[in-house]
Each structure stands twice: as structure tokens, then as C-alpha cells.
């Protein structure tokens with residue numbers, strides 16, 4: 001008999017698609033968009049459309065694996081959990097709980113995948129954790145600094161926009177469900193301008209494309225603010241009355257001559273005039289910021305200079321406007337952590353305050369950690385050897401530890417460094433809840449079929465280990481029991497668990513953030529950036545910009561679909577200067593490593609840029625991150641991967 005089962009994609013993607021599965025005789029026969037979600041509508045991206053291939057892939061890890069020399073031996077769950085329990089107990093007894101590193105990132109963003117590991121480490125007595133990231137962190141920190149929160153307008157609000165500026169973001173690849181709303185807004189008369197050093201897939205759809213010097217976004221934002229300075233006496237009262245630092249911001253702008261800003265941003269006066277007309281002449285202007293402005297040493301300042309432009313031009317707190325990034329407010333009740341701390345105390349345990357290592361510098365931080373040193377790493381939903389900068393260093397740092405445990409679905413570059421691998425389920429085999437960070441929708445994650453092989457969810461893995469470690473009742477219970485413990489804020493919104501189990505539900509969030517002129521900052525005011533030290537390009541070479549592919553989410557790619565070699569695109573003028581030809585094999589070298597790529601000529605690539613894609617490929621352990629230097633941004637921090645410069649040489 002066929003059954004329809006609603007679920008939600010849990011991948012690190014702002015769309016958070018609602019999905020309707022058809023299950024027959026215990027097999028999933030279809031995995032399609034659930035059109036009841038008005039944001040994700042009736043389509044999935046390429047990765048979603050191919051998800052059953054991932055779930056059914058013969059490459060999946062289906063049993064626990066224990067290192068045996070250079071390979072792995074399948075072992076039973078009992079042996080695997082005993083091994084992990086024995087190692088964890090021994091290392092905790094010898095060096096304390098902080099000698100264990102728990103490193104988790106965004107492989108799945110569902111609620112239990114985020115909270116259950118934290119519960120485990122509370123009951124274990126603490127662990128070393130990470131701070132910062134390799135993705136959104138500078139921009140998120142900048143939003144929280146300036147607005148007091150990271151909120152966005154619902155995509156439907158674009159119908160109110162007179163212009164749309166997509167700045168350092170490529171939704172045609174990374175947020176495909178934004179595109180229909182942009183298209184509808186354009187039919188309504190809004191013009192789309194893309195600011196991106198790359199001629200991205202979104203830039204190809206735009207009315208205007210501006211390609212500043214990589215990292216020059218802050219200078220461009222200042223140039224546009226100066227361009228509208230003759231209108232400053234028309235700046236709405238809202239701007240002056242509801243902000244902190246307006247005068248100091250103006251004084252900062254005064255320090256720069258227009259010509260200097262144009263030169264530093266490498267844009268024309270006409271381009272600046274055009275952007276000024278978006279912000280002032282074609283209001284409301286909706287801005288969508290993306291990772292392209294954040295992956296720099298000045299990623300936080302770049303973002304803040306754009307926020308200042310959006311705010312001072314009167315495009316905050318009005319329909320059709322906004323400095324939109326993501327919606328990072330999730331209504332789960334964090335009291336559950338306190339309750340678990342109390343339960344741990346009742347067992348006679350006082351969990352240590354976690355020690356935090358900087359995620360963008362993780363390899364170095366692991367090696368330098370003292371009192372106690374890191375001896376064991378537990379890595380879940382994260383493939384740092386491929387997705388964190390300086391992969392070779394990351395690999396070496398993991399290999400030098402006493403013991404590495406990885407929970408994974410596939411034999412990733414990080415799993416290859418493990419001593420013990422726990423085979424993990426996909427979202428088709430788990431019960432959970434997902435909150436979108438691209439809209440205010442949430443939805444159920446439903447275990448529609450039995451887990452493949454002997455795979456287990458992260459929650460089940462930690463529950464099994466909790467039993468072995470004698471945590472008593474702690475961590476036990478079914479997924480929805482745990483979800484219910486986080487539900488108080490949703491109860492206040494009149495959202496029932498039963499409704500969410502049935503499909504997508506809109507949670508209560510402001511439609512137009514800051515519409516009342518009150519910001520979530522301490523003083524309730526918008527915070528202007530008042531100081532910008534500028535940027536220095538210290539190294540010679542070409543900027544290395546990564547190209548995200550539609551088929552690839554970060555490093556989540558099946559080996560069978562992976563390309564065997566990346567391509568690198570250069571401007572034909574750059575190629576001529578280097579005596580290089582289309583189709584040649586070249587070495588792309590940074591100070592850290594080199595990799596081989598096939599050369600492509602593109603008129604649309606800036607002469608100071610090398611565009612490399614995809615970011616991982618077959619049989620490579622680190623992908624493009626072998627080249628990326630581990631450098632951090634000013635806020636967040638995030639990995640400032642775009643700071644890496646490369647040289648290109650013929651591969652002979």
C-alpha cells in the first residue's frame with residue numbers, strides 16, 4: 001500500500017524545502033516538493049531531486065568501522081560503542097573532559113542533530129567545542145551588531161520592492177527558491193542589480209551587473225553613500241533618531257575622496273550612480289547580502305558598510321526593503337539545557353564550562369591547545385578536512401590525535417582520518433524538526449523508512465553511548481519527546497506539534513523587521529559603523545574565488561558524480577600575459593599547496609581573479625581548501641578564505 005509522508009530537507013540551505021514522500025512496501029518510490037509550502041513551492045533543487053540516489057548509494061557506510069592499519073574493519077554496534085566508551089573514559093580520567101574536542105558543523109541543521117550532542121557532552125562532564133565558522137559568521141555577527149538580530153523579510157515582500165540588489169550572493173545556485181520571487185518582483189517593475197566580482201549565474205539573469213575588485217565591497221558601499229550625500233538633508237528622521245553613530249559615520253565617509261573609493265573598489269562613477277539610484281531613486285530597495293562580502297579579513301566591516309548604506313537611504317523597516325541575510329532566530333526553548341545540567345548535577349557531576357577553539361583555525365588550535373591538550377576528537381555533520389581551510393594541516397592535526405571518532409554517511413576525507421566511524425542515517429530515516437533560515441517556515445523531518453543497513457541517527461548514537469557510560473535515564477526517550485521539551489515558545493505561538501508533523505507551518509516572526517523603529521541592540525538603535533581601517537592586498541597573484549555548483553552542497557557529492565579534475569577560469573588577457581591556452585593543464589599554486597586544473601578562458605572573469613570549481617573532486621582529500629590559507633575575519637569570526645592568492649603555471 002502506498003503512503004504519503006511529509007518531511008523536510010535538513011541540508012545547510014536557506015530554502016528548507018518541504019517534501020512529500022511516497023512510500024510503498026517500505027520503499028520510498030518518490031521524493032518530491034510539497035507544494036503546501038508557499039516559499040519552496042513545487043520544486044526541489046538538483047541536489048534535492050537526486051536525494052534518493054544519495055540515500056540508496058552503494059557508497060554509503062552501513063556498519064560501524066574500526067581502523068585497521070590503513071583500512072577499516074566492520075564491527076558490531078556493541079563493539080563500536082564499547083570502544084568509544086572505553087576511549088572516552090580513559091582520556092577523561094587521564095586528562096579531563098576538555099581533552100575531548102566535539103566539532104560539529106552544518107551537515108544537517110535539524111533540531112535534534114543540534115541539541116542532542118550538547119546534552120551528551122553536558123552529561124559527560126564537558127568538552128572542548130568550537131567557535132566561529134567557515135561560512136556565515138562575519139555577516140551574522142555584523143547583523144547582530146548593527147540590528148541586534150539576524151532577521152529577514154519574507155520573500156513574498158519582494159512584490160513591494162522598487163529595486164533589488166543582490167550583493168555577494170548567488171541565489172541561482174545557493175538559494176534557488178528566492179528566484180521565483182525575484183522574477184515576480186521584476187515583472188512588477190523592480191530592477192535586479194547584482195554586485196559580485198564573479199559573473200555568477202544570478203548576474204546572468206540581472207538587469208545590471210557590477211563586478212568590484214574582490215574584497216572591495218566596503219569601498220563600493222562608501223562610494224554609493226557619498227554619491228547620495230547631496231540628499232543627506234532628506235534622510236528620514238527615522239535614520240537620525242533611531243541610530244547610534246550617524247555623525248561619526250558621516251565623518252568617516254569624509255575621510256575618503258570619491259576618486260580613491262572608485263579606484264579601490266575598481267568600479268566606474270556610472271556604476272556607483274546606478275547603485276545610488278537603486279537605493280535612493282527606486283525605493284524601496286531590497287538588499288540580499290551573501291558570503292561573498294563576508295569571506296574576507298574585513299568581512300564584518302564590509303557587511304556593516306553595506307548595512308549603513310541600506311539604513312541611511314531609508315530602506316530598513318519598510319515593506320520591500322531590508323538588509324536581508326538569513327533568519328537566525330529559532331523558537332526553541334533553551335531551558336532544556338539547564339534542566340540537563342541540573343540532572344547531571346544530581347548525578348554528582350558539575351560539567352565544566354566548554355573551552356572553545358576557533359573553527360576557522362582549527363588545525364592550529366588543536367595543536368596548540370594546552371592544559372589539557374586535545375587527545376580525542378568527535379566529528380559529526382562536518383567534513384573539516386575538505387571544507388575547512390588548509391586541509392593538509394587539518395588532516396595532519398587529526399592524524400596526530402590519540403583517537404578520532406567520526407559519524408558519517410560516506411567515506412569523506414575526514415572519515416578517512418578516523419579511528420572509529422559510526423554510520424549515520426539520512427533525513428529520510430530520522431524523526432526531527434527543521435526551521436528554515438531563509439523564511440519563517442518550519443516542518444517535520446519524518447523517519448519514512450527503516451534505516452539502511454545498521455545506520456543510526458546521531459541521537460541514537462549518543463543514546464547508545466550514554467547507556468554504556470552509565471548516564472542512567474539521561475538522553476533516553478523518543479525524538480518527539482525531546483522535541484516537545486523545546487516547544488514552549490511555539491506553544492506561545494499556538495503552533496502544535498501535531499500540526500508540524502502534518503507539514504509546513506509558518507512560525508510567528510515580524511513580516512517587516514524593525515518596522516516599529518526599534519532594533520534589538522542594547523540601546524534599541526541601529527549601530528552605524530564609524531571606523532574602517534581599509535584593506536591591504538599584501539600578496540601578489542590572482543584572487544582565488546570558488547565556484548559553487550548546483551549539484552554540490554559544500555562537500556556533499558557522491559564519488560560517482562564527482563568530476564576528476566577542477567577547471568580554472570581566467571580572463572583571456574591574463575592568459576595571454578602568461579602565455580597560457582584554453583584547455584591546457586595548469587598548476588594552481590598558493591603558498592600552501594598546488595593542484596592541477598584544466599584552464600578555461602572567460603571574458604567575464606576579472607583579470608585579477610582565478611575562478612576555480614568545483615570545490616571538491618574525485619579522489620582528492622581536500623579539494624580547493626588545500627590552497628586556502630587559514631585566516632580569520634574581523635567579526636564572527638569566519639574563515640577569510642577569499643584572501644588566498646594563487647599563481648598559475650603550465651603543468652608539464
Ligand code: SF4
Nearest residue numbers: 009013016017045048
Ligand atoms: S538543498 Fe536546499 S533547495 Fe535543495 S532540496 Fe534541500 S532545501 Fe531544497
